[in-house]
């Protein structure tokens with residue numbers, strides 16, 4: 055009953071109010087995963103089932119109600135997401151305010167400069183993802199190649215998002231899946247010489263959309279390290295993405311183009327780094343934008359797909375040198391860190 059469904063969620067339909075917000079300022083972020091017990095028993099033992107969907111990333115948990123998590127379980131969820139990149143839950147009844155509260159636990163919430171926000175006032179921290187049959191069939195595919203659709207959210211900000219959630223309200227019977235790609239796995243796949251070279255570089259992130267759309271804040275562009283270290287796991291990750299990283303700075307343009315083209319082709323096309331999620335209404339994905347990229351698939355026109363995203367800020371990305379100076383610890387390639395996380399040598403996963 056499409057009429058009923060669209061009425062039920064009409065307050066979350068997309069709007070683009072022409073309001074202006076002040077520029078973002080630096081905000082403190084508490085790394086919740088840092089307080090978690092490494093075994094994550096409070097969270098995992100409360101679940102009916104925990105299934106890893108691929109070696110590199112993606113875990114589905116059933117039997118947990120996201121409205122009822124204790125702070126201890128939320129801390130463990132933050133750690134799990136930092137390790138597995140993205141964690142999925144189905145049949146979640148949490149409403150948008152509960153989704154906002156959960157997000158706020160992980161960091162101050164980001165307000166998007168230009169993306170749609172819900173029609174109902176007071177929900178500026180919610181991002182609306184919405185397509186239906188009245189919109190062009192080609193959708194984003196007429197503006198971007200499938201490779202360009204891969205991105206990590208809002209990396210042009212000074213403090214790009216950390217632990218982000220997306221809840222599907224309405225979706226097609228089939229199609230409209232989302233893909234995620236592990237940037238830990240991408241880093242870990244490179245030869246030691248290339249890893250070391252990239253660790254010394256920085257790249258420019260900017261929003262190509264900001265020239266085309268009304269922006270509620272002056273558009274940001276920021277230079278971030280090409281390899282960043284996750285503050286909780288201490289693992290190194292490639293931090294460039296086709297959506298927003300335009301060039302590596304301080305090296306010849308041709309060299310930057312060539313390296314970025316190689317990295318983008320790897321992250322978007324190497325299935326070993328990827329996981330694909332088939333949504334149902336009330337599915338929630340929680341991913342760590344610091345260490346994964348993602349890409350939605352627009353193959354469901356003319357069906358309606360409607361989802362809400364809540365996006366906490368992460369820290370200012372730390373380069374390997376910054377992480378080591380700050381913590382006195384050595385940042386590590388995830389592939390070499392199995393023992394620390396209690397994995398035996400045969401375990402295919404990185405839980």
Ligand SMILES: O=C(O)CCC(=O)C(=O)O
Pocket residue numbers: 183207220231232348349350351361363
């Ligand atoms: O529609 C989706 O599955 C994801 C869209 C997206 O990129 C996002 O919400 O960050």
Ligand SMILES: [Fe+2]
Pocket residue numbers: 205206207348
């Ligand atoms: Fe996104």
